[in-house]
Amino acid sequence: MNKTTISEVHKYVEQEVKLGAWLANKRSSGKIAFLQLRDGTGFIQGVVAKSDVGEEIFQLAKSITQESSLYVTGKVQKDERSPLGYELLVTGLEVIHQAVDYPITPKEHGTEFLMDHxxxxxxxxxxxxxxxxxxxxxxxxxxxxxxxxxxxxxxxxxxxxxxxxxxxxxxxxxxxxxxxxxxxxxxxxxxxxxxxxxxxxxxxxxxxxxxxxxxxxxxxxxxxxxxxxxxxxxxxxxxxxxxxxxxxxxxxxxxxxxxxxxxxxxxxxxxxxxxxxxxxxxxxxxxxxxxxxxxxxxxxxxxxxxxxxxxxxxxxxxxxxxxxxxxxxxxxxxxxxxxxxxxxxxxxxxxxxxxxxxxxxxxxxxxxxxxxxxxxxxxxxxxxxxxxxxxxxxxxxxxxxxxxxxxxxxxxxxxxxxxxxxxxxxxxxxx
Ligand code: 4AD
CATH class of the missing domain: 3.30.930.10 (Bira Bifunctional Protein; Domain 2)
Incomplete structure (x- = not known):
């Protein structure tokens, strides 16, 4: 398994890689969860399909909270729509640390609040x-x-x-x-x-x-x-x-x-x-x-x-x-x-x-x-x-x-x- 970073995934198209990352954001629709992952070098979308990973990992993906840290494994795929040009078809997830109530949510915050944080x-x-x-x-x-x-x-x-x-x-x-x-x-x-x-x-x-x-x-x-x-x-x-x-x-x-x-x-x-x-x-x-x-x-x-x-x-x-x-x-x-x-x-x-x-x-x-x-x-x-x-x-x-x-x-x-x-x-x- 290639341990790499988001900025380097272009070297591993159609190969399986392992990333250390944080969960920046997430959404799910039916049997697919979309994880917005970041690792400091960049941002990539991880796609978790229930049919690929099975019930247990799919439920884990849905339960991960914003800014939790994880190890993610997945197959690198080209994706023209993303700014990076690639996405990750997730095959495995391991939570390192589950974050509780991360204060900066995807909704709007005032400047003073953001500056305090x-x-x-x-x-x-x-x-x-x-x-x-x-x-x-x-x-x-x-x-x-x-x-x-x-x-x-x-x-x-x-x-x-x-x-x-x-x-x-x-x-x-x-x-x-x-x-x-x-x-x-x-x-x-x-x-x-x-x-x-x-x-x-x-x-x-x-x-x-x-x-x-x-x-x-x-x-x-x-x-x-x-x-x-x-x-x-x-x-x-x-x-x-x-x-x-x-x-x-x-x-x-x-x-x-x-x-x-x-x-x-x-x-x-x-x-x-x-x-x-x-x-x-x-x-x-x-x-x-x-x-x-x-x-x-x-x-x-x-x-x-x-x-x-x-x-x-x-x-x-x-x-x-x-x-x-x-x-x-x-x-x-x-x-x-x-x-x-x-x-x-x-x-x-x-x-x-x-x-x-x-x-x-x-x-x-x-x-x-x-x-x-x-x-x-x-x-x-x-x-x-x-x-x-x-x-x-x-x-x-x-x-x-x-x-x-x-x-x-x-x-x-x-x-x-x-x-x-x-x-x-x-x-x-x-x-
Ligand atoms: O024009 P200043 O005061 O020039 C000097 O200090 C000269 N001794 C520099 C030199 O010739 N070696 O400052 C230079 C630049 C400004 O054009 C501005 O871009 C920035 O420093 N600057 C500030 N930037 C952020 N906050 C401030 N309070 C700044 N004061 C100056």
Missing amino acids: RHLWLRSKRQHAVMKIRNEIIRATFEYFNNEGFTKVDPPILTGSSPEGGSELFHTKYFEEDAFLSQSGQLHLEAAAMALGKVFSFGPTFRAEKSKTRRHLIEFWMIEPEMAFYDHEDSLKVQEEYVSYIVQSVLKNCQIELKTLGRDTTKLEKIQAPFPRITYDDALKFLHEKGFTDVQWGDDFGAPHETAIAENYDKPVFITHYPTALKAFYMQPDPGRPEVVLCADLIAPEGYGEIIGGSERINDFDLLQQRLEEHNLPLEAYKWYLELRQYGSVPHSGFGLGLERTVAWISGVEHVRETIPFPRLLNRLYP
Whole structure:
């Protein structure tokens, strides 16, 4: 007997296999029971025909409760109607553990109830699909940056100096000293880029943001590439190629999951570099023409503004050259126009908002020191960062892609809470 998994049954057509599985759902009509089985690798329908298995196994099949664990044996058959393309003609069943009153039933549940039961909700077909897509994006990310000659670097999680400003920092004690949980690995990645050329990180990021929106998490995961000798323009090229690569990888490797989620894949097929670009100034002009009177030069764009801009395109759009005063201290001012910086936010289509923030970094020691002072940042904590501009400073650029917002967009899932296994939200630290 071949012991296998649902994802591998295609290798055993017309053969008998054994699976370890859970019962996701079940229905029966007369002398046939249909078991929706899941094993983590996928979902398959098991067909139990009384005439094939006899009275005892048939009654057992009918008595198994939702989310009980079992060993199932059966013959693999082609089935064009199922998303997997196969079903299992069950020949034997063995219950490992009978589940009692599983709380998440096939009927509708409210969001709070599902979030309270996130440890179980993760088992559902939809959540399974989102997690598989998340995994594919991570896999394709490592593949892309490895192919392009980047070195993976792991910046610290406990830090003394912060890149994105003070108000959103999580404070903690570091023995006698004050420390923060990382809100971006960028500063350390800049140091690593001076040692290794092209680097990237993938790690958790913490922001004590009091925002309760469908795009904000308190703890999220960021992919941060940093590249020596790359200017702003070079960095935009990496961004559009990388984002196209992960979208095309999901299309190639997650067909079943995209189908489960009902994602319109024709929209994803269009995501190919190059991406359109618009300056902050032109974006503002467009918003004024559209009747947005609530935003003036120097203001940041909110979600409604980003959505209105993104609606003009069927690919992600770069908004470039934001006002210097709006952005972080480290961004390189435009040499011809220092009131704006060489930066870009990448806005996803279909209202999913900003997925990337990036910029060219200041490489001049005096200017960087001046900007730190203007931002009232303690020079002592940034001494090491300033030193990068004292020993062979070079033009360099980098960016950060928010994984959860990217998963939401590619999966077509409305809220980021469904894109991370255990979301940390404003009022949620459990499960
Ligand atoms: O634009 P941000 O703040 O950029 C940085 O942190 C830079 N230091 C990155 C770099 O250049 N190395 O954040 C980058 C991305 C955003 O575009 C967004 O996708 C995501 O991180 N992000 C969040 N995702 C979920 N919840 C939040 N609270 C987020 N804040 C930012």
